[in-house]
Amino acid sequence: MNYSRQRESIKEYLMSTREHPTAEVIYQHVREEYPKISLGTVYRNLTLLVDLGEVKKISTGDGTEHYDGDTSAHSHYYCRCCHRIFDVEVTPSIDQILAASSVGLGTVEQAALLFTGVCKDCINNDNNV
Amino acid sequence: MNYSRQRESIKEYLMSTREHPTAEVIYQHVREEYPKISLGTVYRNLTLLVDLGEVKKISTGDGTEHYDGDTSAHSHYYCRCCHRIFDVEVTPSIDQILAASSVGLGTVEQAALLFTGVCKDCINNDNNV
DNA sequence: ATAAAAATAATAATAATTACTATTTTTATA
DNA sequence: TATAAAAATAGTAATTATTATTATTTTTAT
Numbered sequence A, B: 001m002n003y004s005r006q007r008e009s010i011k012e013y014l015m016s017t018r019e020h021p022t023a024e025v026i027y028q029h030v031r032e033e034y035p036k037i038s039l040g041t042v043y044r045n046l047t048l049l050v051d052l053g054e055v056k057k058i059s060t061g062d063g064t065e066h067y068d069g070d071t072s073a074h075s076h077y078y079c080r081c082c083h084r085i086f087d088v089e090v091t092p093s094i095d096q097i098l099a100a101s102s103v104g105l106g107t108v109e110q111a112a113l114l115f116t117g118v119c120k121d122c123i124n125n126d127n128n129v
Numbered sequence C: 001a002t003a004a005a006a007a008t009a010a011t012a013a014t015a016a017t018t019a020c021t022a023t024t025t026t027t028a029t030a
Numbered sequence D: 001t002a003t004a005a006a007a008a009t010a011g012t013a014a015t016t017a018t019t020a021t022t023a024t025t026t027t028t029a030t
Helices: A005-016 A023-033 A039-052 A094-100 A120-124 B005-016 B023-033 B039-052 B094-100 B120-124
Strands: A056-058 A066-068 A075-079 A085-088 A110-117 B056-058 B066-068 B075-079 B085-088 B110-117
Touching: A005 A023, A005 A039, A023 A039, A039 A056, A094 A110, B005 B023, B005 B039, B023 B039, B039 B056, B056 B110, B094 B110
Parallel strands: A075 A110, B075 B110
Antiparallel strands: A056 A066, A075 A085, A110 B110, B056 B066, B075 B085
């Protein structure tokens, strides 16, 4: 695999933000540095980075995937109104759950814990229901 | 909301199977009883049933959503090779995790715990990697 | 400097899902 | 039971996220 500045830029952005952007948001951001980058390049590199374990993909069921540059074991809270994802630390931690769980069905490569609800901002803005 | 036999059939199928079918698979199944049902009807009713809390949607990130007629608190194991989903009971249980976790970011309506790996069948069939 | 290998931009294609609309089904009421 | 309003459907078109294709450009080893 060769170096690519576009890939570096994608990775850098994901490492620097605490948000959990979609491919489209990443595209818009990286475009500021590389205006000619194409959305396909973003998708291809995201898949690559996920396969390498340098980035995590978060599936919320809202129709588009989100990406996370923080690969440490942590869980997520998803607001079904504003579609934002927040980091949460739970007790026991996700890796404690993983360690304690003998799934017994095959290999376990990862565990994802996702809470869903309506965030405080959306409640305050009457953006809920 | 009015009664509909198509919706009943979808729900019945989801309650009867231990699999976690996609909309397409549900469509093919319900078609045996109602050959004229359209895929749009399946999607519309699945969304409805999920909103009513009678069915759960499972997002694995494999490009299509899966549905589960078992709404009791339980977790899932997803095989990234054969794309099947299996029920798993973990310790502590998903509702114990939910109870113990003070997310503090807003309301928490649900918690989903998903393990991902390669299932035994796929390992045996060298369907892994 | 150069050539092979890999990556890209631009675009086309695919696949899952949603929207639209004329027709049919359901349901409340006479 | 007949009927009419409301809701749901089938069939189809449209949308959206994602993947595939290909000619060109970038990277890297020599």
